[in-house]
Amino acid sequence: MRVAKVPVDMSSEQKEIMGVISKRQLIYLVVGGILLYTYVPFVYTLFANITWFVGAVAALISAVPVAFIIVFMGFIKASKYDMNRDYYYWILFQKKTQYGSWRKGRAE
Known part of the structure; x- marks a missing residue:
């Protein structure tokens, strides 16, 4: 089986705004700018x-x-998990609500 290298990083998000920032990062910048402006x-x-x-x-x-919060959440990745900080913290905080009693077999 032949192995071919893909020239584009398929796991990162698309930089859609002038090839520099993504929509998610633009939302962080706009919300932070509005907050600072107020x-x-x-x-x-x-x-x-x-x-x-x-x-x-x-x-x-x-x-x-x-x-600092805008740059940290919008532009710095959690390199250990290869995901964005906001998504990482979203998953981390949801983990506490997923506790339950699990059992094998049919539910009655």
Whole structure:
């Protein structure tokens, strides 16, 4: 039996948006951008009463956790399991609801 190498990685998701990001990653970026757009200006105006520099630093510091979560869940894979982080955590959290009593034979 002949073995042929496939030149394309068949297990990864398709990069459909300009060949760079997938639809799932685009959704992460859009939702994260909307979230940042809603609360970062409020944080800036809250701290801009002191100085504009303090307001800018506070806005950047408040944006870092959201940006980290977006990059971690959307763009970093769990290499041990060869799957995306969001899908991995979805499976991990569903595992706890799948406990039950299993028995052999017919159910009566």
